[in-house]
Amino acid sequence: MQHLSEQEILRRKSLEELIKLGIDPYPAELFKVNVSSAEILKNYNINKLDYKNVSIAGRIMTRRVMGNASFAEIQDAEGKIQIYIKRDEICPGEDKTLYNTVFKKLLDIGDIIGIEGYVFTTQVGEISIHVSSLKVLCKSLHPLPIVKEKDGQTFDAFEDPEQRYRQRYVDLIVNPAVKDVFIKRTQLVNTMRNYLNNKGYLEVETPILQPIYGGAAARPFKTHHNTLDMPLYMRIANELYLKRLIVGGFDGVYEFSKDFRNEGMSRFHNPEFTQIELYVAYKDYYWMMDLVEEMVEKIAMDLHGTTEVKVGENSINFQRPWKRFTMFEAIQHYTGVDISNMDETQLREAAKNMGVHVDAKLGKGKIIDEMFGEKCEHLLIQPTFITDYPVEMSPLAKKHRSKAGLVERFEAICNGKEICNSFSELNDPIDQRQRFEEQLELGKRGDDEAMVLDEDFLNALEYGMPPTAGLGIGIDRLTMIMTNQHSIQDVLLFPQMKPKK
Protein backbone atom coordinates (compact mmCIF):
# COMPACT_ATOMS: atom_id res chain seq x y z
CA MET A 1 0.00 0.00 0.00
CA GLN A 2 1.41 3.32 -1.02
CA HIS A 3 1.91 6.01 1.58
CA LEU A 4 -0.71 8.71 1.23
CA SER A 5 -0.37 12.27 2.42
CA GLU A 6 -3.15 14.11 4.17
CA GLN A 7 -4.14 15.84 0.97
CA GLU A 8 -4.16 12.61 -1.02
CA ILE A 9 -6.45 10.95 1.53
CA LEU A 10 -8.81 13.92 1.36
CA ARG A 11 -8.98 13.71 -2.42
CA ARG A 12 -9.83 10.02 -2.26
CA LYS A 13 -12.62 10.86 0.19
CA SER A 14 -13.92 13.50 -2.21
CA LEU A 15 -13.87 10.88 -4.94
CA GLU A 16 -16.07 8.61 -2.78
CA GLU A 17 -18.43 11.49 -2.07
CA LEU A 18 -18.83 12.22 -5.78
CA ILE A 19 -19.73 8.61 -6.44
CA LYS A 20 -22.28 8.68 -3.57
CA LEU A 21 -23.88 11.71 -5.21
CA GLY A 22 -24.25 9.71 -8.42
CA ILE A 23 -21.48 11.60 -10.22
CA ASP A 24 -19.06 9.45 -12.21
CA PRO A 25 -15.60 10.92 -11.56
CA TYR A 26 -14.25 9.21 -14.69
CA PRO A 27 -17.09 9.29 -17.23
CA ALA A 28 -16.75 7.28 -20.42
CA GLU A 29 -18.65 9.40 -22.91
CA LEU A 30 -17.01 12.14 -24.94
CA PHE A 31 -17.35 15.75 -23.92
CA LYS A 32 -18.06 17.97 -26.88
CA VAL A 33 -15.55 20.83 -27.09
CA ASN A 34 -16.25 23.57 -29.62
CA VAL A 35 -13.52 26.11 -28.91
CA SER A 36 -10.10 26.48 -27.29
CA SER A 37 -8.99 28.91 -24.62
CA ALA A 38 -6.53 30.53 -27.01
CA GLU A 39 -9.13 31.05 -29.70
CA ILE A 40 -11.49 32.81 -27.27
CA LEU A 41 -8.77 35.11 -25.96
CA LYS A 42 -7.62 35.90 -29.47
CA ASN A 43 -10.96 36.46 -31.21
CA TYR A 44 -13.60 37.36 -28.63
CA ASN A 45 -13.07 41.11 -28.91
CA ILE A 46 -13.20 40.90 -32.70
CA ASN A 47 -16.43 38.97 -32.93
CA LYS A 48 -18.33 38.70 -29.65
CA LEU A 49 -21.40 37.07 -31.17
CA ASP A 50 -19.44 33.91 -31.99
CA TYR A 51 -18.94 33.12 -28.31
CA LYS A 52 -22.48 32.97 -26.93
CA ASN A 53 -22.41 29.19 -26.63
CA VAL A 54 -19.00 27.84 -25.85
CA SER A 55 -18.18 24.37 -24.65
CA ILE A 56 -14.70 23.83 -23.34
CA ALA A 57 -12.80 21.37 -21.17
CA GLY A 58 -9.68 21.70 -19.09
CA ARG A 59 -7.87 21.30 -15.81
CA ILE A 60 -8.67 23.54 -12.85
CA MET A 61 -5.49 25.53 -12.11
CA THR A 62 -6.63 28.17 -9.59
CA ARG A 63 -9.79 28.85 -7.64
CA ARG A 64 -11.11 31.96 -5.95
CA VAL A 65 -14.33 31.23 -4.12
CA MET A 66 -16.34 34.25 -2.98
CA GLY A 67 -19.44 32.91 -1.37
CA ASN A 68 -22.08 32.25 -3.94
CA ALA A 69 -19.89 33.09 -6.89
CA SER A 70 -16.43 31.87 -7.82
CA PHE A 71 -13.67 32.42 -10.28
CA ALA A 72 -11.41 29.67 -11.48
CA GLU A 73 -8.88 29.23 -14.22
CA ILE A 74 -9.00 26.17 -16.42
CA GLN A 75 -6.17 25.07 -18.66
CA ASP A 76 -6.62 23.28 -21.95
CA ALA A 77 -3.96 22.27 -24.48
CA GLU A 78 -3.54 25.85 -25.68
CA GLY A 79 -3.48 27.80 -22.45
CA LYS A 80 -5.59 29.10 -19.59
CA ILE A 81 -8.85 30.96 -19.42
CA GLN A 82 -10.81 32.29 -16.47
CA ILE A 83 -14.28 30.99 -15.76
CA TYR A 84 -16.96 32.58 -13.61
CA ILE A 85 -19.35 30.31 -11.74
CA LYS A 86 -22.46 31.67 -10.07
CA ARG A 87 -24.36 29.38 -7.73
CA ASP A 88 -27.84 30.21 -8.99
CA GLU A 89 -26.76 29.90 -12.63
CA ILE A 90 -25.51 26.33 -12.41
CA CYS A 91 -28.15 25.44 -9.80
CA PRO A 92 -31.33 27.14 -11.01
CA GLY A 93 -33.69 25.13 -8.73
CA GLU A 94 -33.84 24.55 -5.00
CA ASP A 95 -31.00 22.01 -5.00
CA LYS A 96 -27.69 23.84 -4.69
CA THR A 97 -25.57 20.69 -4.29
CA LEU A 98 -23.67 21.09 -7.57
CA TYR A 99 -22.27 24.41 -6.45
CA ASN A 100 -22.13 24.15 -2.65
CA THR A 101 -20.88 20.59 -2.43
CA VAL A 102 -19.50 19.47 -5.76
CA PHE A 103 -17.74 22.61 -6.91
CA LYS A 104 -16.80 24.16 -3.58
CA LYS A 105 -15.92 21.03 -1.60
CA LEU A 106 -15.33 18.02 -3.79
CA LEU A 107 -13.48 19.56 -6.69
CA ASP A 108 -9.81 20.53 -6.36
CA ILE A 109 -7.04 22.16 -8.28
CA GLY A 110 -5.89 19.60 -10.82
CA ASP A 111 -9.34 18.12 -11.56
CA ILE A 112 -10.55 18.17 -15.14
CA ILE A 113 -13.99 19.58 -15.91
CA GLY A 114 -16.08 20.41 -18.94
CA ILE A 115 -18.15 23.56 -18.98
CA GLU A 116 -20.68 25.32 -21.17
CA GLY A 117 -21.44 29.00 -21.06
CA TYR A 118 -20.94 32.35 -22.74
CA VAL A 119 -17.92 34.60 -22.95
CA PHE A 120 -17.92 38.02 -21.30
CA THR A 121 -15.47 40.59 -19.96
CA THR A 122 -15.21 41.15 -16.20
CA GLN A 123 -15.16 44.56 -14.55
CA VAL A 124 -11.38 44.34 -14.36
CA GLY A 125 -11.30 43.63 -18.08
CA GLU A 126 -10.48 39.95 -18.21
CA ILE A 127 -12.11 37.84 -20.88
CA SER A 128 -13.88 35.01 -19.03
CA ILE A 129 -16.50 32.33 -19.48
CA HIS A 130 -19.77 32.68 -17.60
CA VAL A 131 -20.59 29.07 -16.76
CA SER A 132 -24.08 27.70 -17.26
CA SER A 133 -23.28 24.03 -16.76
CA LEU A 134 -20.42 22.05 -15.33
CA LYS A 135 -19.45 18.39 -15.67
CA VAL A 136 -16.76 16.46 -13.83
CA LEU A 137 -14.48 14.72 -16.37
CA CYS A 138 -11.63 13.49 -14.18
CA LYS A 139 -10.83 13.59 -10.48
CA SER A 140 -7.16 14.14 -9.72
CA LEU A 141 -5.74 12.31 -6.70
CA HIS A 142 -2.42 14.13 -6.29
CA PRO A 143 -2.08 17.78 -5.30
CA LEU A 144 -0.53 19.76 -8.14
CA PRO A 145 2.43 22.07 -7.51
CA ILE A 146 0.99 25.55 -7.27
CA VAL A 147 2.73 28.04 -9.52
CA LYS A 148 1.46 31.61 -9.20
CA GLU A 149 2.09 34.48 -11.47
CA LYS A 150 1.67 38.23 -11.48
CA ASP A 151 2.84 40.84 -13.97
CA GLY A 152 5.06 38.29 -15.68
CA GLN A 153 6.70 37.35 -12.37
CA THR A 154 6.47 33.73 -11.30
CA PHE A 155 6.14 32.62 -7.71
CA ASP A 156 6.96 29.20 -6.27
CA ALA A 157 7.95 27.85 -9.68
CA PHE A 158 8.10 24.07 -9.96
CA GLU A 159 11.73 23.80 -11.02
CA ASP A 160 13.50 20.93 -9.27
CA PRO A 161 15.11 19.23 -12.31
CA GLU A 162 14.85 15.76 -10.84
CA GLN A 163 11.10 15.97 -10.33
CA ARG A 164 10.57 17.77 -13.62
CA TYR A 165 12.35 15.05 -15.63
CA ARG A 166 11.01 12.10 -13.67
CA GLN A 167 7.44 13.36 -13.76
CA ARG A 168 7.42 15.21 -17.06
CA TYR A 169 3.62 15.13 -17.07
CA VAL A 170 3.57 17.40 -14.03
CA ASP A 171 6.22 19.64 -15.57
CA LEU A 172 4.12 20.00 -18.72
CA ILE A 173 0.97 20.82 -16.73
CA VAL A 174 2.46 23.60 -14.64
CA ASN A 175 5.24 24.97 -16.87
CA PRO A 176 3.78 26.12 -20.19
CA ALA A 177 7.19 27.16 -21.51
CA VAL A 178 8.26 23.51 -21.39
CA LYS A 179 5.43 22.52 -23.67
CA ASP A 180 6.49 25.20 -26.08
CA VAL A 181 10.00 23.74 -26.37
CA PHE A 182 8.60 20.38 -27.45
CA ILE A 183 6.18 21.94 -29.90
CA LYS A 184 9.15 23.74 -31.45
CA ARG A 185 11.12 20.51 -31.55
CA THR A 186 8.39 18.88 -33.60
CA GLN A 187 8.15 21.96 -35.85
CA LEU A 188 11.88 21.68 -36.45
CA VAL A 189 11.55 18.04 -37.52
CA ASN A 190 8.54 18.88 -39.69
CA THR A 191 10.43 21.67 -41.42
CA MET A 192 13.29 19.31 -42.25
CA ARG A 193 10.97 16.58 -43.44
CA ASN A 194 9.01 18.95 -45.68
CA TYR A 195 12.19 20.49 -47.04
CA LEU A 196 13.68 17.10 -47.93
CA ASN A 197 10.43 15.70 -49.30
CA ASN A 198 10.06 18.74 -51.53
CA LYS A 199 13.45 17.91 -52.99
CA GLY A 200 12.18 14.45 -53.79
CA TYR A 201 14.23 12.49 -51.26
CA LEU A 202 12.77 9.36 -49.74
CA GLU A 203 12.29 8.90 -46.01
CA VAL A 204 13.20 5.32 -45.14
CA GLU A 205 13.53 3.06 -42.11
CA THR A 206 16.57 0.90 -41.45
CA PRO A 207 17.34 -1.61 -38.69
CA ILE A 208 17.80 -0.46 -35.11
CA LEU A 209 18.89 -3.95 -34.05
CA GLN A 210 22.03 -4.67 -36.03
CA PRO A 211 24.27 -7.75 -36.09
CA ILE A 212 27.25 -5.48 -36.83
CA TYR A 213 27.18 -1.91 -35.60
CA GLY A 214 28.86 0.76 -37.67
CA GLY A 215 28.90 4.25 -39.11
CA ALA A 216 30.42 6.01 -36.12
CA ALA A 217 33.13 5.71 -33.51
CA ALA A 218 31.26 4.74 -30.36
CA ARG A 219 30.58 1.99 -27.88
CA PRO A 220 27.28 0.20 -28.51
CA PHE A 221 24.57 -1.34 -26.37
CA LYS A 222 24.59 -5.09 -26.79
CA THR A 223 21.49 -7.26 -26.62
CA HIS A 224 20.52 -10.79 -27.49
CA HIS A 225 17.95 -12.42 -29.75
CA ASN A 226 16.57 -15.55 -28.10
CA THR A 227 15.27 -17.52 -31.10
CA LEU A 228 18.24 -16.79 -33.32
CA ASP A 229 20.49 -17.14 -30.27
CA MET A 230 22.77 -14.39 -31.45
CA PRO A 231 24.04 -11.07 -30.18
CA LEU A 232 22.53 -7.90 -31.64
CA TYR A 233 23.66 -4.34 -31.22
CA MET A 234 21.49 -1.26 -31.00
CA ARG A 235 22.53 1.07 -33.75
CA ILE A 236 25.07 3.82 -33.13
CA ALA A 237 24.36 5.26 -36.59
CA ASN A 238 22.44 4.29 -39.71
CA GLU A 239 25.07 5.45 -42.21
CA LEU A 240 26.06 2.07 -43.63
CA TYR A 241 22.47 1.02 -44.26
CA LEU A 242 21.56 4.25 -46.02
CA LYS A 243 24.59 3.95 -48.27
CA ARG A 244 23.49 0.42 -49.20
CA LEU A 245 20.27 2.04 -50.40
CA ILE A 246 22.24 4.47 -52.57
CA VAL A 247 23.98 1.43 -54.05
CA GLY A 248 20.51 -0.02 -54.61
CA GLY A 249 19.56 2.89 -56.82
CA PHE A 250 17.80 5.46 -54.65
CA ASP A 251 19.16 8.91 -55.44
CA GLY A 252 18.28 10.55 -52.15
CA VAL A 253 17.38 8.87 -48.86
CA TYR A 254 17.08 10.12 -45.33
CA GLU A 255 16.03 8.82 -41.92
CA PHE A 256 15.33 10.39 -38.55
CA SER A 257 17.24 7.87 -36.54
CA LYS A 258 17.15 7.09 -32.84
CA ASP A 259 20.74 6.09 -32.11
CA PHE A 260 22.17 4.53 -28.94
CA ARG A 261 25.64 4.98 -27.52
CA ASN A 262 26.86 3.36 -24.36
CA GLU A 263 28.88 6.28 -23.07
CA GLY A 264 28.93 8.92 -20.38
CA MET A 265 26.04 11.28 -19.83
CA SER A 266 26.25 15.06 -19.64
CA ARG A 267 24.24 18.09 -20.51
CA PHE A 268 25.08 17.30 -24.15
CA HIS A 269 24.72 13.51 -24.03
CA ASN A 270 21.83 11.15 -23.48
CA PRO A 271 22.28 7.40 -24.11
CA GLU A 272 19.62 7.56 -26.81
CA PHE A 273 19.46 10.53 -29.12
CA THR A 274 18.12 11.49 -32.50
CA GLN A 275 20.02 12.18 -35.67
CA ILE A 276 18.93 12.79 -39.17
CA GLU A 277 21.15 11.28 -41.80
CA LEU A 278 20.81 12.17 -45.47
CA TYR A 279 22.57 10.73 -48.53
CA VAL A 280 22.29 12.16 -52.02
CA ALA A 281 23.85 10.55 -55.09
CA TYR A 282 26.00 12.45 -57.60
CA LYS A 283 26.70 15.29 -55.15
CA ASP A 284 29.73 16.33 -53.13
CA TYR A 285 30.35 18.05 -49.82
CA TYR A 286 30.34 21.56 -51.30
CA TRP A 287 26.84 20.93 -52.55
CA MET A 288 25.85 19.62 -49.12
CA MET A 289 27.09 22.81 -47.43
CA ASP A 290 24.63 24.81 -49.51
CA LEU A 291 21.82 22.47 -48.51
CA VAL A 292 22.64 22.71 -44.80
CA GLU A 293 22.71 26.50 -44.90
CA GLU A 294 19.40 26.66 -46.67
CA MET A 295 17.66 24.09 -44.49
CA VAL A 296 18.87 25.45 -41.14
CA GLU A 297 18.09 29.03 -42.16
CA LYS A 298 14.59 27.84 -43.01
CA ILE A 299 14.25 26.16 -39.60
CA ALA A 300 15.14 29.42 -37.85
CA MET A 301 12.61 31.30 -39.97
CA ASP A 302 9.85 28.73 -39.39
CA LEU A 303 10.42 28.67 -35.63
CA HIS A 304 11.12 32.32 -34.95
CA GLY A 305 10.09 34.29 -38.02
CA THR A 306 13.66 35.57 -38.26
CA THR A 307 17.13 34.15 -38.88
CA GLU A 308 18.31 35.68 -35.61
CA VAL A 309 18.15 33.31 -32.62
CA LYS A 310 19.05 34.08 -29.01
CA VAL A 311 21.13 31.39 -27.33
CA GLY A 312 22.24 32.18 -23.80
CA GLU A 313 24.25 35.40 -23.98
CA ASN A 314 24.67 35.15 -27.72
CA SER A 315 22.58 36.16 -30.66
CA ILE A 316 23.15 33.79 -33.55
CA ASN A 317 22.30 34.68 -37.11
CA PHE A 318 21.61 31.75 -39.41
CA GLN A 319 21.25 33.89 -42.52
CA ARG A 320 23.12 32.53 -45.55
CA PRO A 321 25.93 32.44 -46.50
CA TRP A 322 27.83 31.16 -43.48
CA LYS A 323 31.57 31.59 -43.02
CA ARG A 324 33.74 28.81 -44.39
CA PHE A 325 37.18 27.93 -43.05
CA THR A 326 39.39 24.97 -43.69
CA MET A 327 40.56 23.42 -40.45
CA PHE A 328 44.08 24.70 -41.14
CA GLU A 329 42.78 28.23 -41.79
CA ALA A 330 40.80 28.16 -38.56
CA ILE A 331 43.85 27.08 -36.57
CA GLN A 332 45.98 29.74 -38.25
CA HIS A 333 43.29 32.35 -37.60
CA TYR A 334 43.00 31.65 -33.89
CA THR A 335 46.61 30.71 -33.05
CA GLY A 336 48.62 32.52 -35.74
CA VAL A 337 50.38 29.27 -36.61
CA ASP A 338 50.33 27.78 -40.11
CA ILE A 339 50.42 24.02 -39.64
CA SER A 340 49.49 23.05 -43.19
CA ASN A 341 52.95 21.75 -44.14
CA MET A 342 54.11 20.40 -40.81
CA ASP A 343 55.17 16.83 -40.15
CA GLU A 344 54.31 15.00 -36.95
CA THR A 345 57.34 16.22 -34.98
CA GLN A 346 56.70 19.84 -35.96
CA LEU A 347 53.02 19.47 -35.09
CA ARG A 348 53.87 18.09 -31.67
CA GLU A 349 56.17 21.07 -31.07
CA ALA A 350 53.51 23.54 -32.29
CA ALA A 351 50.90 21.98 -30.01
CA LYS A 352 53.25 22.34 -27.06
CA ASN A 353 53.82 26.01 -27.88
CA MET A 354 50.07 26.62 -28.04
CA GLY A 355 49.61 25.01 -24.65
CA VAL A 356 47.65 22.12 -26.13
CA HIS A 357 48.41 18.93 -24.27
CA VAL A 358 48.86 15.98 -26.63
CA ASP A 359 49.38 12.42 -25.57
CA ALA A 360 52.51 10.74 -26.98
CA LYS A 361 50.29 8.04 -28.52
CA LEU A 362 48.29 10.51 -30.66
CA GLY A 363 48.88 10.46 -34.41
CA LYS A 364 49.04 13.45 -36.73
CA GLY A 365 45.30 13.68 -37.30
CA LYS A 366 44.45 13.54 -33.61
CA ILE A 367 46.95 16.28 -32.78
CA ILE A 368 45.34 18.58 -35.33
CA ASP A 369 41.93 17.70 -33.96
CA GLU A 370 43.08 18.53 -30.43
CA MET A 371 44.43 21.91 -31.57
CA PHE A 372 41.14 22.75 -33.24
CA GLY A 373 39.06 21.51 -30.35
CA GLU A 374 40.96 23.47 -27.73
CA LYS A 375 41.87 26.64 -29.58
CA CYS A 376 39.09 27.23 -32.09
CA GLU A 377 35.82 25.39 -31.66
CA HIS A 378 34.47 27.18 -28.59
CA LEU A 379 35.17 30.56 -30.23
CA LEU A 380 32.97 29.83 -33.24
CA ILE A 381 29.64 31.31 -32.17
CA GLN A 382 28.10 32.29 -35.50
CA PRO A 383 27.43 29.33 -37.80
CA THR A 384 30.67 28.40 -39.55
CA PHE A 385 31.68 25.54 -41.81
CA ILE A 386 34.99 23.91 -40.97
CA THR A 387 36.25 21.84 -43.88
CA ASP A 388 38.93 19.33 -44.84
CA TYR A 389 39.74 17.07 -41.92
CA PRO A 390 42.71 14.73 -41.44
CA VAL A 391 42.06 11.35 -43.03
CA GLU A 392 42.86 9.37 -39.87
CA MET A 393 39.72 10.63 -38.12
CA SER A 394 37.29 9.97 -40.97
CA PRO A 395 37.32 6.34 -42.10
CA LEU A 396 34.13 6.69 -44.15
CA ALA A 397 34.99 9.93 -45.99
CA LYS A 398 36.52 10.27 -49.44
CA LYS A 399 40.12 11.43 -49.80
CA HIS A 400 40.36 15.06 -50.76
CA ARG A 401 40.46 15.67 -54.51
CA SER A 402 43.59 17.88 -54.23
CA LYS A 403 44.95 17.94 -50.66
CA ALA A 404 46.99 14.95 -49.53
CA GLY A 405 46.29 13.56 -46.08
CA LEU A 406 42.87 15.20 -45.86
CA VAL A 407 39.31 14.14 -46.57
CA GLU A 408 36.37 16.01 -48.09
CA ARG A 409 34.54 16.57 -44.85
CA PHE A 410 32.89 19.50 -43.10
CA GLU A 411 31.26 20.23 -39.81
CA ALA A 412 29.03 23.19 -39.11
CA ILE A 413 29.97 24.76 -35.78
CA CYS A 414 27.56 27.02 -33.97
CA ASN A 415 27.57 28.41 -30.43
CA GLY A 416 30.91 26.64 -29.96
CA LYS A 417 29.47 23.21 -30.74
CA GLU A 418 29.22 20.95 -33.74
CA ILE A 419 25.72 20.86 -35.22
CA CYS A 420 26.37 18.66 -38.23
CA ASN A 421 28.92 16.40 -39.85
CA SER A 422 29.14 15.69 -43.54
CA PHE A 423 31.39 14.36 -46.24
CA SER A 424 31.80 13.30 -49.80
CA GLU A 425 31.26 9.62 -49.10
CA LEU A 426 34.04 7.16 -49.69
CA ASN A 427 32.88 4.91 -52.55
CA ASP A 428 36.19 3.30 -53.46
CA PRO A 429 35.72 -0.22 -52.05
CA ILE A 430 39.44 -0.97 -51.95
CA ASP A 431 40.23 2.22 -50.06
CA GLN A 432 37.28 1.53 -47.74
CA ARG A 433 38.59 -1.95 -46.95
CA GLN A 434 41.98 -0.48 -46.06
CA ARG A 435 40.37 2.11 -43.78
CA PHE A 436 38.38 -0.59 -41.98
CA GLU A 437 41.58 -2.57 -41.54
CA GLU A 438 43.26 0.44 -39.97
CA GLN A 439 40.28 0.65 -37.60
CA LEU A 440 40.72 -3.00 -36.72
CA GLU A 441 44.32 -2.23 -35.81
CA LEU A 442 43.12 0.57 -33.52
CA GLY A 443 40.67 -1.85 -31.95
CA LYS A 444 43.43 -4.38 -31.31
CA ARG A 445 45.44 -1.66 -29.61
CA GLY A 446 42.56 -1.12 -27.19
CA ASP A 447 40.46 1.65 -28.77
CA ASP A 448 36.99 0.45 -27.80
CA GLU A 449 35.38 3.00 -30.09
CA ALA A 450 37.15 1.76 -33.22
CA MET A 451 34.90 0.63 -36.05
CA VAL A 452 34.37 -3.01 -36.90
CA LEU A 453 34.72 -4.35 -40.42
CA ASP A 454 31.37 -4.78 -42.15
CA GLU A 455 31.93 -7.30 -44.95
CA ASP A 456 28.43 -6.92 -46.36
CA PHE A 457 28.82 -3.16 -46.58
CA LEU A 458 32.07 -3.64 -48.49
CA ASN A 459 30.27 -6.10 -50.73
CA ALA A 460 27.69 -3.42 -51.49
CA LEU A 461 30.40 -0.87 -52.32
CA GLU A 462 32.03 -3.41 -54.61
CA TYR A 463 28.83 -3.44 -56.69
CA GLY A 464 29.39 0.29 -57.06
CA MET A 465 28.01 3.31 -55.19
CA PRO A 466 27.74 6.54 -57.17
CA PRO A 467 29.62 9.57 -55.85
CA THR A 468 27.49 10.61 -52.88
CA ALA A 469 27.28 13.42 -50.37
CA GLY A 470 26.24 12.42 -46.84
CA LEU A 471 25.08 14.42 -43.85
CA GLY A 472 24.26 13.88 -40.19
CA ILE A 473 22.60 16.45 -37.95
CA GLY A 474 22.03 15.97 -34.23
CA ILE A 475 18.38 16.85 -33.74
CA ASP A 476 18.67 17.24 -29.97
CA ARG A 477 21.65 19.57 -30.22
CA LEU A 478 20.05 21.65 -32.93
CA THR A 479 16.85 21.86 -30.88
CA MET A 480 18.86 23.06 -27.88
CA ILE A 481 20.17 25.94 -29.96
CA MET A 482 16.90 26.74 -31.65
CA THR A 483 14.97 26.78 -28.35
CA ASN A 484 17.72 28.25 -26.15
CA GLN A 485 17.92 25.31 -23.76
CA HIS A 486 21.02 24.71 -21.67
CA SER A 487 20.70 20.96 -21.26
CA ILE A 488 19.78 18.07 -23.57
CA GLN A 489 17.38 16.90 -20.87
CA ASP A 490 15.29 19.97 -21.59
CA VAL A 491 14.73 18.95 -25.21
CA LEU A 492 13.99 15.27 -24.46
CA LEU A 493 10.52 14.54 -23.12
CA PHE A 494 11.80 11.62 -21.07
CA PRO A 495 15.55 11.92 -20.51
CA GLN A 496 17.30 8.86 -19.11
CA MET A 497 17.36 8.84 -15.29
CA LYS A 498 18.53 6.35 -12.71
CA PRO A 499 15.58 4.64 -11.05
CA LYS A 500 14.81 6.10 -7.68
CA LYS A 501 15.51 3.43 -5.02
Next chain:
RNA sequence: GAUUCCGUAGCUCAGCUGGUAGAGCAAUACACUUUUAAUGUAUGGGUCCUGGGUUCGAGUCCCAGCGGGAUCACCA
Protein backbone atom coordinates in the same frame (compact mmCIF):
# COMPACT_ATOMS: atom_id res chain seq x y z
C1' G B 1 34.58 8.32 -14.32
C1' A B 2 36.77 13.02 -11.32
C1' U B 3 35.65 17.48 -8.57
C1' U B 4 31.92 20.26 -6.19
C1' C B 5 27.12 21.68 -4.37
C1' C B 6 22.29 20.02 -2.96
C1' G B 7 18.25 16.55 -0.62
C1' U B 8 13.39 19.62 5.52
C1' A B 9 5.21 19.67 4.70
C1' G B 10 1.80 18.54 -1.83
C1' C B 11 5.10 23.03 -4.01
C1' U B 12 8.91 27.05 -3.05
C1' C B 13 12.19 27.68 0.85
C1' A B 14 14.07 29.27 6.26
C1' G B 15 16.18 26.60 10.34
C1' C B 16 22.53 30.54 13.87
C1' U B 17 27.93 27.95 18.12
C1' G B 18 24.06 20.80 18.50
C1' G B 19 18.79 21.78 22.89
C1' U B 20 11.47 18.61 21.46
C1' A B 21 10.53 21.43 13.50
C1' G B 22 9.16 26.99 10.82
C1' A B 23 7.03 30.56 6.85
C1' G B 24 4.30 31.57 2.20
C1' C B 25 1.28 29.07 -1.20
C1' A B 26 -1.72 24.58 -1.28
C1' A B 27 -5.28 21.77 2.20
C1' U B 28 -9.49 21.84 6.15
C1' A B 29 -13.59 25.02 8.55
C1' C B 30 -16.34 29.65 8.49
C1' A B 31 -17.43 34.53 5.97
C1' C B 32 -17.87 36.97 1.25
C1' U B 33 -22.45 37.33 -5.91
C1' U B 34 -17.08 40.54 -11.12
C1' U B 35 -12.17 38.33 -8.19
C1' U B 36 -7.27 37.58 -10.09
C1' A B 37 -0.30 36.01 -6.29
C1' A B 38 -8.38 37.50 -4.15
C1' U B 39 -9.18 38.73 1.12
C1' G B 40 -10.17 37.93 6.59
C1' U B 41 -10.31 34.52 10.93
C1' A B 42 -9.23 29.73 12.82
C1' U B 43 -7.17 24.65 12.16
C1' G B 44 -4.54 20.35 10.55
C1' G B 45 -0.25 18.52 7.99
C1' G B 46 6.83 16.00 8.73
C1' U B 47 10.55 8.56 7.98
C1' C B 48 14.22 16.46 8.14
C1' C B 49 16.92 11.03 1.45
C1' U B 50 18.83 6.10 3.82
C1' G B 51 22.14 3.56 7.29
C1' G B 52 25.83 3.91 10.86
C1' G B 53 28.85 6.95 14.40
C1' U B 54 30.07 11.05 18.11
C1' U B 55 26.98 13.15 22.14
C1' C B 56 23.05 13.41 27.97
C1' G B 57 20.84 15.19 23.26
C1' A B 58 21.70 15.33 15.85
C1' G B 59 17.67 18.49 10.62
C1' U B 60 22.46 20.60 12.30
C1' C B 61 28.86 17.46 13.44
C1' C B 62 31.60 12.81 11.29
C1' C B 63 31.60 8.27 7.96
C1' A B 64 29.29 5.32 4.20
C1' G B 65 25.45 4.81 0.68
C1' C B 66 21.25 6.44 -2.64
C1' G B 67 19.31 10.26 -5.91
C1' G B 68 19.95 14.99 -8.42
C1' G B 69 22.44 19.60 -10.33
C1' A B 70 26.92 22.12 -12.07
C1' U B 71 31.92 21.83 -14.05
C1' C B 72 35.64 18.68 -16.31
C1' A B 73 37.01 14.15 -19.19
C1' C B 74 35.03 10.69 -23.58
C1' C B 75 31.56 11.73 -27.22
C1' A B 76 26.85 13.67 -31.09
